[in-house]
Amino acid sequence: MARRPSQKRLFRELAAKYGQEVAQAFMTAIRDLTRQVEIQKLLLALERRDLDAAMQAMHIDRAAFQPLEAKLVEAFTAGGQGAVATMPAAVSIGFRFDPGNQRAAAIIRETAATLITRLTQGEIDQARAFLADGMARGAGPRSVALDLVGRISRATGERTGGILGLSGPQRDAVEAARAELNGSDRAGLRAYLTRGRRDRRFDRSIEKAIRQGTKLDQRISDSALQAYSRRLLLLRGEVIARTEGLPAIRAAKHEAFQQLVDDGRVEVMDIVRGWSTTEDGRQRDTHDAMNGQEVRGLDMPFTSPSGAQFRWPGDSSLGAGSAETISCRCDEYIAIRAPRA
Template structure:
């Protein structure tokens, strides 16, 4: 890896500070989105749709639209701007530079972010919804119970719905369905404690003794206990999704903001050139192609190329998709050659 300069160390510190500040704000915004979505569900209509089996309309009701996603979009926008505002001129360089969040290109980034969030976060997808309904049918529970598994159960203390697969992505929603399937089947219940991913243990562990007792007797759990465990499990899944979204969006947003700011700087008369450096940060499951790029220095408009042919202008470039951004901790630092006026 190339030896880091004072400039790249400074940028790394700025990135860490940005992530630490905005990650929890984005996570809180996501949970606000889900709370608002729970409140927006027409539960009576959802029950009716379950009764008549209109799965397509159910999926529409379960979708988080752009209006509901606004708090999350705004939190991401603020992070983009914060990333852009870290780019300033050093001492000794004549003139001034400030990130222009009203630039047409910056506004386009904000708009594309909103559209991307709708696509990536907006719905658990049709398969988990259908799996939830089919599992309920196998258990012979009513339409209202099925609707609660989809959209949550009303908390009498707060008046807000909680739980269900609303707000979960496809894989986590499938895990929600699976835990009910396991606990309601005497032939499968022993799988509750098996395997590392996914783990089906309840959030607060209060029910583990009951599950072990049922396993020992070779029987399924009663429906009431299953619902309690499933509700705790859904809460953990939602929290985990919020954390994953916050981490990914915080990294992506600051990277987009900084890239746009350096693009604006590049277009000014303040620099002769800008190079960029890929820096791989240690991760539990490092991507080999990302690790191989560690220390690679290229010119500003040159792309970093992955083993699968994906070309990215910077770490967390949305062009790489979730395949190259989810869980990634890589960063890109920029090395400008400033024009010194005499």
């Protein structure tokens, strides 16, 4: 009989696979949003100072994020199937993870729906605020529109460098970088050179402008800003993957063992769950302290030194805040051990 895969190794592989694929699905959704913008209608609406018409030209709706929703469902199913593959053969022969189980379906439906609703509404609110601010400042319609949706890259034919898809703090960072690159003083350019996510290929041109005391060429400024914005967008995709995709896999692992209990194959108190920290020097101090923490059954939560509680790493259903959940890379191992007599 083939050896059962190590749970730790298998779920590390699933985390790597779906961490990348969920991030890519997010990028696909943002590309779709930028492609669907009716740029001429947007420009006309901005010229007329008609904010509602401008938003209609953006066509932001939850359907754009369907690839991301589908990938989360796929990750959840793979997590459940992976959990079964690591269960002892004595209790799992003939047992299959059922993603259509009423409870399982509700878990992934709620997980995906909450994320997609938040992303969609966030894009609507931030785009509306950005356009309204541009109108209030009297900025040119074209610069406002292109700063929002991006400019077409000659290399790819896609719009890049806009702020669609970025988080609020990232949008603020892009606007600050824009002011630094387009300003006439050296201090702004020097400040830009401290940005960790900048594309360093433009540093030489920026340093030259600083030495000569001249304004940075607009083409270089635009290109540097597009690259900076794209790097922040990639980071946003990675954060979403770690914060939403990986917890979906962990939730499925948990659900698979619950289905095993429901099937009468093991007693719930025979199950031991443990917290496994990613020990690479980048883990949270609180999670580092939790490494190896074990609890019995499927309902008892893990507890952080901060007091936050989790059903599994990255879980926020028990009230754990973003300081404990965002980009969490820890894992939960689940084993079947009969209680001692």
